């Protein structure tokens with residue numbers, strides 16, 4: 143337990159003195175001071191000053207069952223008491239790891255019967271690269287090395303994850319991407335689809351994959367990886383035509399399709415996995431976050447039978463693994479989490495109740511003077527802040543990016559009890575899947591309030 147007598151200022155001073163936060167300008171944060179989150183219950187958080195926040199980001203896209211679920215706490219406690227750790231190297235394993243592997247085979251699409259456990263989404267994607275290249279070696283096509291992904295995709299922050307990802311600002315630090323990874327443009331209609339319907343644009347964007355395959359050489363391409371809905375890039379829901387065409391192209395050229403389900407897995411899109419929502423049949427599927435609802439770290443890769451059969455029957459020893467592959471406490475929590483999701487019918491609730499309600503809320507927000515395009519898929523949604531709403535296709539006129547209007551809006555959200563994230567001028571949410579329809583309406587009210595406050599602020603600054 144931590145020292146409870148410390149004040150917010152004490153925590154901030156200690157934090158600034160010792161803790162280098164992820165994706166943070168250390169000096170700027172030290173001046174400003176972190177917000178210290180102390181407690182959570184259901185969809186709400188409290189900071190050390192006692193302010194309540196509606197956590198519309200589920201922590202970091204992960205606390206799907208909400209805070210304070212006793213079943214997960216009990217599972218961790220019981221497993222820690224019985225056996226806090228044992229490894230799955232050297233021909234051993236533990237009951238929770240085996241049982242979770244069985245349950246994952248049950249809840250994932252039928253091509254998946256095997257899992258490789260990791261500690262996070264980034265580690266899972268490192269495993270993807272090792273596995274994909276090993277597969278093609280074993281198939282007698284070792285020249286198939288290149289993995290294709292998308293600009294503005296996010297696949298983690300390790301050397302492999304950041305390389306697969308298409309965040310140019312990440313590549314700029316540390317000489318990335320590593321060799322053998324190439325990118326195509328994202329299926330973002332707002333950015334690339336002017337003059338086209340969404341469906342026309344979806345086919346065009348998928349066509350960029352075929353062009354790249356032909357450019358690299360079809361016999362050199364090992365796999366294509368993508369998020370069913372781009373999360374960190376700004377909740378970009380691709381046109382309905384996009385993924386079926388990607389699947390067709392992967393089939394035509396025989397390349398492996400990898401679905402990065404770190405955000406979209408475990409119910410987020412209204413099905414157990416985003417590939418089911420998008421209608422693809424991936425060969426590999428990365429997961430993390432929602433598998434334990436973030437209560438403890440766990441990630442991994444579901445390995446489809448096409449790949450698993452080759453690795454198992456022809457592969458000999460696979461020279462890869464992590465100390466915490468199949469960590470028994472993490473697996474016990476994941477078991478409790480998935481069982482709870484089933485008991486509470488969370489996936490069905492997102493599909494039939496809360497998801498459609500959230501979609502209606504986001505559509506209705508389009509009448510707000512600051513809102514251009516809105517998109518949603520299950521319980522993830524985005525709205526684009528615009529300076530003016532000209533035209534009829536929802537594009538509107540963007541703000542000067544240097545103004546950082548998204549951060550202004552985010553400030554009003556935080557100040558008024560709402561955690562909403564800004565990606566440029568795109569405001570995004572991914573609330574806990576346990577939220578009720580009433581809480582969707584509560585969230586809608588908070589978002590509208592914060593948009594109104596943002597508008598008044600921007601008017602006062604003379605920016606609109």
Ligand SMILES: Cc1ncc(COP(=O)(O)O)c(C=O)c1O
Nearest residue numbers: 262263264296297298402404430
């Ligand atoms: C789609 C996707 N893949 C991979 C990752 C990396 O996961 P982690 O931060 O657990 O390494 C993330 C994290 O947000 C993600 O959104």
